[in-house]
Amino acid sequence: MSETLPDLIEEVISHSDLSESGVGIAAIIAQADEDEMASLLESLPIEQRLSLWQTLPDHKKLDILIAMRGDPREVLVRATEPEQWDKLFVGIEAEDLLELADSLPEELVERAYAAMDRVQRQYFTEANQYPEEQVGHWITHDYLVLPLNARVREGIRLIRREMPRHTDTIFLINRSGHFSEAVPIAKLYALPEHVPLVDVALDDFPVINATDEGQKVAKDVLFSTYGALPVVDENRKLIGRIDVTTASELSEEYYERQLMASAGMDENEDLFSPVRRSAKARAIWLGINLLTAFMASAFIGMFEATLQQVVALAVLMPVVASMGGIAGSQTLTLIIRGLALKQVTPANTMVLLRKELKVGGLNGFIWAIVIGLVAFAWFGDPLIGAVIAIAIFLNIVAAAFAGVFVPVILDKLKIDPALSGSVILTTVTDIVGFVAFLGLGTILLL
Template sequence: MNEHQDMSQLIAPLLKADEYSQLALWNDMVDQGLDYKSIAVVLEAFPVEQRVRLWRNLSIESHVSVLTEMRAAARMSILNALSETELKLTLKRLDNLALLEWADSLPDEIVNEAMRLLSREELELYDRAIEYNDQHIGHWVEQKVFTLPFGISVRRAKVLLDTYQFDTPKYVYLINRTKQFKGLVLYSDIVRATDNTLLKGLKRGQVTTLDAHQSLADAVDAIEHSDYPVVPVLGSDSKLIGHVDWRFALSTQREQYEARLMAGTGLDENDDLFAPILKGTKKRGLWLGINLLTAILASITIGLFEDVITQVVALAVLMPIVASMGGIAGSQTLTLMIRGMALNQVTAGNRWALLRNELGIGSINGVIWSVIIGGLAGLWFSSLMIGCTIALAILVNMATAAFFGVTIPILLHKLKLDPALAGSVILTTMTDVIGFFAFLGTASLVML
């Protein structure tokens, strides 16, 4: 049973229950060991009033962790419903990582209040993190890691580890007096080693590291190819500032996927399922307006050939086929390009090769499907001319769809725009306009 099925089985009985039964059922679910992420997913499935009530019924210790796992808009819906006292108690439980996660979606006055309530240690960690851009891994690094001097003995290391007020570590980082990274040691190796063994003799080889100014994509890639589920992150002069782990990589990948998925419709991965009606209307309305402009452009193109459409009704019947074939062909190329650009596989050196390759695929598919569709259309309307006209339009549209599928994301990237956000709209407009123009333009020449 997959995660989504599990969540639906948790959410459905809660939605059906009355208020008293709902709270009792909710407590049972949480007591059975529901993790913070699952709790957040369940809460996001409820209207705001019920969401706040269920969140308040959680233990105080879990409040911040659950809110951190929630999408920004859903988190704000709960924070906005809290009294001033409740809000302060919640903010007081924030650590530096949670505040970093929340900061972009919080009003400045709440961020300032949260910073005022942070302990001195957490505030120092937060200040170090915001020295880096939020697109750099140094901004998100976990700074609370186990470190030991690399030149000491195992006996001394065991004494120092006993003084840590944390759980037993799996990995220990070795540093020198200036906090420069010198290696990684497994805690289990320290425990098994003889007391006189030096730590530097236990360090593991081939440890992948990241520069704090590297991108989040670099961090995900580094963890994927690392021999260990953690990757040390180094600041200036190779000083260890912390690490990122596989959980961070998975979370980042999920957020990036959701961002691209939602961006295609003008939404944000942090949007709430139960967003306020007026706010949701305004945000979606802007995107609908943009799509209206592109639809008008396609309609104007069709309007140029009104005479031929009225005389040959078959053309109106066949136009959606032209648009659909060009749209799907272009979308395939666009998706491939966006993935390649996200993985940094598309460079100035291979763009022309990619274009030639996609034009080849588009042209061959264009020939094959133009023959098939042209033949079917000719038989359907008993007209060789109609069959040839739509065949030519399909061929032109699929070839140009491949061309624009490659060039549009490259151009948008140069303009510092997200290809996933605007690419599909521009591509659809281009394939519609060119497809209709090729189809109706050819028809006007040979049929009138």
């Protein structure tokens, strides 16, 4: 479906009445999974999205809602008739409701909770004891577990009866339910049935605390070489697990959130959200940028007399700002990624700084010469070429310095570098670039 998605979007949009669109759409919908249908619905304007939603079978709707982002999901939630929810909530599990809870009004959350069996209600209640940032909120409960005194025969019997996704180990617990060991399933088939499972348990098997940060845990699971890792509470009682699918979802959500946050936006924003809502969400970010722009303008105003007498400086100012901004954003992106992957630490920050300063110095020297020669050829004044060359060099080096320290300092202050790092960096490079350029112009040209 991913290959035909653009054509399918066009076909849905072009038919005001989907019942007259022929068998094409119906056939694709019948074969598509929930992720594909979620992508299609998110790609449609509100009117067509609602029209297609009404044609979908009830047994698919809940899974599709779970696969969608928050904002486009809310549009469909509001359009669903109250009496339909009882059908949609049949068989709902705790993990499903946890995913949907932020998009559902309180009365629907209560209705879904009432539709769950006793075990799922308990899972839901326990998960809500942890905030969304902690991995305990997102654990799954489909894992293989046996008592600590179990033998190979019990392990073979268990895996023949059930095999949850990404299961390559059996967890062993003591009488109190505390996690003790993990046994690799692959070893069981070659062992006599009477051998205790604890004798073939893995050494130093990784264990996750329920209060650990979700993004950190996601990385640990993906790098662990195991299909899933056990999650324990503060008393080391086994409460669930995180498998590689859940870890991948947590990681993808984190990096999408980082990407959108760099522009001051929410990762759940609907492509076709109402104009007023989108404008309101983005207005704050524009206001922050406006304040930083006024700050840079204030420094430019200090050199008003210079600009009045040497018009060439005003023409070349955007070049200085642009080169510094680009150089800084390259370093900033590299450091933010390193912080996210826990690769940037106090131990290697100074080494990184020296490396980036060398890169900035080399690029600054090369492009200072190029831009200086272009300015000299353009305006016929070697001093103008010298002024912009020196300013370019200084600004690119300053951008490298800021690109390293701005995200590191923000991270220490518990402020997301992806959210505000680019704004601060742009302000720094603009101010340094303009002061260096106009200051040198005042000294050398007047």
